[in-house]
Amino acid sequence: KSEEDLQFEAMFEKMAADSYHERIKETSKVNTRDIPVPMTTRVGKKTYDQLQDDSKPTDAGVVPFVLMVRNTKSGKQQFKNFVAPSDSELAVNLKMQELKIKEE
Amino acid sequence: EEEDDDLLSSKELAAHCCRYCGISDASTVVMCNICKKWFCNSRGGTSGSHIVHHLVRAKHREVTLHGDGPLGETVLECYSCGIRNVFLLGFIPAKADSVVVLLCRQPCAAQNSLKDMNWDQEQWKPLISDRCFLPWLVKIPTEQEQLRARQINAATINKLEELWKENVEASISDLEKPGIDKEPSQVQLRYDDGYQYQNIFGPLVKLEADYDKRLKESQRQENIEVRWDTGLNKKTIAYFTLAKIDSDMKLMHGDEMRLRYVGELHEPWASVGHVIKVPDNFGEDVGLELKHSSNPPTKCSSNFFVEFIWKGTSFDRMQQALRKFAVDENSMSNFIYSRLLGHSRADDVTFRISNPPKHFSAPNLPDLNRSQIYAVKHAIQRPLSLIQGPPGTGKTVTSATIVYQLVRLNGGPVLVCAPSNTAVDQLTEKIHKTNLKVIRVCAKSREAIDSPVSFLALHNQIRNMDMSSELKKLQQLKDETGELSSGDEKRYRMLKKQAEKELLDAADVICCTCVGAGDLRLLRIKFNSILIDESMQSSEPEAIIPVVRGARQLILVGDHCQLGPVVMCKKAAKAGLSQSLFERLVVLGIRPFRLEVQYRMHPELSQFPSNFFYEGSLQNGVCAEERKLKIDFPWPSPECPMFFLVTQGSEEIAGSGTSYLNRTEAANVEKIATRFLKSGLRPEQIGVITPYEGQRAYLVQYMQYQGSLHNKLYQEIEIASVDAFQGREKDIIIMSCVRSNEHQGIGFLNDPRRLNVALTRAKYGIIIVGNPKVLSKQQLWNNLLNFYKEKKVLVEGSLNNLKESMIQFAKPKKIVN
Ligand SMILES: [Zn+2]
Ligand SMILES: [Zn+2]
Ligand SMILES: [Zn+2]
Numbered sequence: 001k002s003e004e005d006l007q008f009e010a011m012f013e014k015m016a017a018d019s020y021h022e023r024i025k026e027t028s029k030v031n032t033r034d035i036p037v038p039m040t041t042r043v044g045k046k047t048y049d050q051l052q053d054d055s056k057p058t059d060a061g062v063v064p065f066v067l068m069v070r071n072t073k074s075g076k077q078q079f080k081n082f083v084a085p086s087d088s089e090l091a092v093n094l095k096m097q098e099l100k101i102k103e104e
Numbered sequence: 105e106e107e108d109d110d111l112l113s114s115k116e117l118a119a120h121c122c123r124y125c126g127i128s129d130a131s132t133v134v135m136c137n138i139c140k141k142w143f144c145n146s147r148g149g150t151s152g153s154h155i156v157h158h159l160v161r162a163k164h165r166e167v168t169l170h171g172d173g174p175l176g177e178t179v180l181e182c183y184s185c186g187i188r189n190v191f192l193l194g195f196i197p198a199k200a201d202s203v204v205v206l207l208c209r210q211p212c213a214a215q216n217s218l219k220d221m222n223w224d225q226e227q228w229k230p231l232i233s234d235r236c237f238l239p240w241l242v243k244i245p246t247e248q249e250q251l252r253a254r255q256i257n258a259a260t261i262n263k264l265e266e267l268w269k270e271n272v273e274a275s276i277s278d279l280e281k282p283g284i285d286k287e288p289s290q291v292q293l294r295y296d297d298g299y300q301y302q303n304i305f306g307p308l309v310k311l312e313a314d315y316d317k318r319l320k321e322s323q324r325q326e327n328i329e330v331r332w333d334t335g336l337n338k339k340t341i342a343y344f345t346l347a348k349i350d351s352d353m354k355l356m357h358g359d360e361m362r363l364r365y366v367g368e369l370h371e372p373w374a375s376v377g378h379v380i381k382v383p384d385n386f387g388e389d390v391g392l393e394l395k396h397s398s399n400p401p402t403k404c405s406s407n408f409f410v411e412f413i414w415k416g417t418s419f420d421r422m423q424q425a426l427r428k429f430a431v432d433e434n435s436m437s438n439f440i441y442s443r444l445l446g447h448s449r450a451d452d453v454t455f456r457i458s459n460p461p462k463h464f465s466a467p468n469l470p471d472l473n474r475s476q477i478y479a480v481k482h483a484i485q486r487p488l489s490l491i492q493g494p495p496g497t498g499k500t501v502t503s504a505t506i507v508y509q510l511v512r513l514n515g516g517p518v519l520v521c522a523p524s525n526t527a528v529d530q531l532t533e534k535i536h537k538t539n540l541k542v543i544r545v546c547a548k549s550r551e552a553i554d555s556p557v558s559f560l561a562l563h564n565q566i567r568n569m570d571m572s573s574e575l576k577k578l579q580q581l582k583d584e585t586g587e588l589s590s591g592d593e594k595r596y597r598m599l600k601k602q603a604e605k606e607l608l609d610a611a612d613v614i615c616c617t618c619v620g621a622g623d624l625r626l627l628r629i630k631f632n633s634i635l636i637d638e639s640m641q642s643s644e645p646e647a648i649i650p651v652v653r654g655a656r657q658l659i660l661v662g663d664h665c666q667l668g669p670v671v672m673c674k675k676a677a678k679a680g681l682s683q684s685l686f687e688r689l690v691v692l693g694i695r696p697f698r699l700e701v702q703y704r705m706h707p708e709l710s711q712f713p714s715n716f717f718y719e720g721s722l723q724n725g726v727c728a729e730e731r732k733l734k735i736d737f738p739w740p741s742p743e744c745p746m747f748f749l750v751t752q753g754s755e756e757i758a759g760s761g762t763s764y765l766n767r768t769e770a771a772n773v774e775k776i777a778t779r780f781l782k783s784g785l786r787p788e789q790i791g792v793i794t795p796y797e798g799q800r801a802y803l804v805q806y807m808q809y810q811g812s813l814h815n816k817l818y819q820e821i822e823i824a825s826v827d828a829f830q831g832r833e834k835d836i837i838i839m840s841c842v843r844s845n846e847h848q849g850i851g852f853l854n855d856p857r858r859l860n861v862a863l864t865r866a867k868y869g870i871i872i873v874g875n876p877k878v879l880s881k882q883q884l885w886n887n888l889l890n891f892y893k894e895k896k897v898l899v900e901g902s903l904n905n906l907k908e909s910m911i912q913f914a915k916p917k918k919i920v921n
Contacts, residue, residue: 004258005151012152012160012235019165019191023210025805026345026388033184035205035223065202065240067175067195070183080175084240090197090204093227097200 063091120170122146124154124261124276125253130172131243137166137179137188139272145242146250150258152235155242157258161265165189173242180231180241182208184215194230195238196223206231269318291644291680293691294446298430301445305426305645308681313419315673324411326366331389332402335380337552338586340394342377344408355382358549360413361392367407375400376413378549393552396587417547421622422645428652435652439487444651444685446692454485455657457513466508466538469501473725475700476502482697483659484509490689491661492696494718495864496704496833503637503661504534507613510633510657511540516612519631521650523618523642523669525550527831531637532557532615540612545620560615562625566603575599618642621650630654637661638831640684643669647685662686664696665717666861667830704833704867706731708744712891717860733835733868735783740899740906745869748892749776750900750909752875769840770799770806772873776838777821779903781813787820791834793862795825799842826862837866841874856884863888880913889913 062083069078084090120135121128122144133142134155139162143155150157159165166188171177181188183205192208199222207213213228231238245253260279267274288307295301331343342363346355357379364374381391392410394400428435436444439453464477472480476498483489483506491506493499503520510518520535522528528544533556536542544560546553551563558564567579578596582588588596604625608614616623618636631653639647640662646669651658664687671677690696698718702710703725714722728743740747751769773792780790794800800823807818822834839862863870876898879885890913892898899906 001151002258004262008157008160008258008262009151009235012156015160015163015165016191019189020210021802022347023187023189023192023208025801031185035184035207063202065197065204067178068183068203068205069178070181070186080178082174082240088240089229090240093197093224094200094202097224101200 061086063088063094065090122154122253124148124157124256124264125250127245127249127253129243129245129249130170131174132245132249133170133173134237134242135168135170136162136164137168138162138164139268142170144245144253145237145239146245146253147236148250148253149255150261153237153244154256154261155237156232156235157261158265159190161262162268165191169242174240180206182206182212184208184212190231194228196225196228198222199224270314288675288679291683291688292446293688297445298441302426302430305681306423308676308679309419309422309426309645311676311679312671312673312681313416315676316419317414317416319672320412320414324409326409327406328363328408328410329406330363330408331405332400335393335552337583339552340400340402341380342392342394342400342408343381343389344392344410345389346383346410355379355390357382357553358547360415360549361390362411362413363392363394364409364411365401365404365407366409367404369404369407370401373399373401378552380552418619418646421619421649422643424622425649425652426645429648432652434654436655436658437487440651440655440658443488443689443694446688453487455487457485459513461509461512464505464509466505468537468539469504469508469534470498472502472505473498473701475698476505479697479699480505480509484513487656488658488694489660490686490694490696491659492663492665492698493661494663494665494699494702494722495713495861496702496710497699497722498701498703499637499661499663499699500530500534502699503531503635503659504538506659507535507635508538508540510635511612514633516541517608517629517631518613518633518635519621519650519653520613520615520635520637521618521621522637522639523646524638524831525555525617527638527641528615528617528620529555529557530831532560535613535615536560541610542613542615543607543611545614545616545623545626547617547620547623562604562607565607566600569603569607575603618646618649621653626653633657633659635659635661639686640664640666641669641830642684643671643681644683644685644688645681660686660689664690665857667827667855667857670827701725705864706745706866706868708895709746709866709870710864712888713860713864716887717856731868733785735780735785737779737783737869738903738906739869740897740908741895744895744897746871746892746895747897747899747906748872748874748876748889749906750876750898750911751873752877767802767806769842769873770803771810773803773838773840774807774811775903776871776873777807777818778812780836781817785836787817788822789835790821790838791829791836791865792821792823792838792840793826793829793865794823794840795842799840800824803840826858829865830861833865833867835866835868837862837870839870839872839874841872841879859884859888876909876911876913886914890915 063086064081064083067080067082069080070076071078120130120133120142122133123141124143125146125148127133127144127146132144132146134145135142136158141158143158145153145155147153155167167180167190169175169178169180179188180190180193182193184207187208192210193206194209194213195204195206196213197204201222207228209228213225231241236244254276263279264274264276267278288311289304291304325346328344333341333343335341359379360376361379362374362376365372375394375396377392377394379390380393381389383390464480465472479491479502483491491502493502507518507520520531522531532542532544536557542560543562543565544557545562551561575596578588578592578599581592582596608625608629614626634650634653634655634657636642636647636650639660662684664684668682668684668687671682698721700721701723707724707728710722710724714720733745739745749772751772777790777792781787792803794803803823807821808815811818876889880889889898896908898909900909901907
């Protein structure tokens, strides 16, 4: 690694650390909102296993997800579909959770 | 026609391609919200993706995903609080569901209320992992794409980012243009003449000015919430909090900002104001006093926009002074001119003084010790002298006495300057005590700022003088209504100018900052005698401003073993702008006259600094008994009120980029401070020194929320950088070193002068909290640590049970200072 690479890495760490420390400092002033898990979207959504069984022509090795965002202008909820590789932490975690529920 | 079409499409194509490597696949690029440039998510031979490189180098923190990317056009922000800093953002999945939401690490993802919900709080992960954006947000270009793209390394990225600071539209090809890498000429020890001097310093001042301008003007912020108030002078004050963008930038009293209303509840409005409050222990808000009360939208509290207004006054004055130095032979005596250029004059010239003073002291100031008397004698007899005042040696009293003697011998006015307003105020106060007629000239933008010598300020003395009844009336009218008709205003200014002239002509001493010496109101006056205090803290062009006001006798007071001038622009600093005139004259062989008796520190505290920085020449004017605190405190060695508390904590920086190491030190600092407070010390007796802003802010917060005593007490403990403590003292100093690695460029460990200043602020006791393993790698610290070890005050454990630390580190090498 070059000197610039090391410098960049150190600056990255500092930026992340500074962001966090500043945030801790100002946290008392932050207005936060509740985040209900959107029940409506659950309808029609499939479990991990169902997805695997699905013969739909989805890419192999990926798992569909939904990102919930707030529209910047209207402030309304929006849902954006995306896929994560089935070996990604996100997908693995979902699979684990579902397994757990099944066992219960 | 066809050609036009082609051009258009190539332009469109170019719009979102990575500004580093040219990759243009929309699913792989992200836009920086601040500069609106696009960057891709590939590493391409570096240790972070291009977008992350950009954010870090440019200190930008917000992005928008491309419309054709996996998620469509999306501004990344916290779902709950809306913050957009991507270094804080992460995501959590719902429990056993495929819904994901973006949340900031603090406070949203850490909130307890989340626990009850269906979110899997434990699973929070940052959006930037391994210095790349997660691939489900932004795809990573394929290997083929990367191979086809322009190959760029971290060094080139760095250069390009630097170039963008000067020209936002620059491209990689501009890097190859000649002159880009051209370094400015280095400062020299000697100069042929004033022209050469100007030719070298002029460009450096320009570099620094450009840097300062860019920095200030880039600090614009939107979504500001304002709280309104009215000051005693009936002017409107707006209070608001700024998000920190760049820690390099320091907000100062008197800085100008423009506040603008951009919402819809009021017609468009904007006003300029002066900063009258900066973030401190008592609050993070900024106070802006508006210049003209042009009907501010006081009913509105949100939707404001603020920007800094850069003022080049100080740089303009430096350039003017450099020009004058080059062309005006009356700007100073020939002797001083040739000495400043470094032309050798071996003879020690002294003035013949016809009526030498019998007593080298001044009314109402303490009697001087021997080295101080010699310093006064030395200074008043020579056309050019350097007085070196190590910490606590009575530099201000000596300076005031010199000024008093100069007025007594030669009459006034004597010009007295220092780089900072605080230093000028301190000296003004002392000189005033000697019953000389002193006037403090402040910049107009600082007239509203209160100081212990406000009553000596020119603008206030005018109000108190026996002025013409007309001026009095107009002043009253102006105070009451805030504004005068244009005719009255003209008349008022004329009368005021007359009054100012009258006052200045009668003054024995005029005090102002170095930059203030270029004030229009003083241009008419010629000063034969000029004294510059804290002169090691001013850059050469800054010190030249007072010197060209006619110097025939110049006295520079300072200490080249303490901190030098602050130069922000690296290029200019590297070329030597951060060296003071005092320092250069010392190198040229002009021997500074050193004050040798220190009255501040407990003798044990002065021992290391004396040996290490002043060849062991510092004598103690106070004895241990006078510097003994009559309180119960567990000093490991009661006769030696100092110790180094070994604090190792977790040394590694966590993978997510948050170091908890600072917390361990902060916790120790809090415990020590609390112990002092409990034993009866007042908070204002304690000072906490820490090398950088992050730790300062954290300590302020930590002490107030985690300290076991009332938080008001902790607020009154001053917590600041070494630089902020220069020129001042505290009874007790606690120093939190914070782990510093070579790459963070803190400069705290490397600069002996900074360490000298840190070690010499305390009168009664000093405690250092730090990690000796890391620090001892630095030779300078190695010496200090061994000194503490020999004194048996290198300790570890809890305050109630401090034990000598057996930690081993290399024996120090001899350092030639
Ligand atoms: Zn790229
Ligand atoms: Zn940017
Ligand atoms: Zn948040």
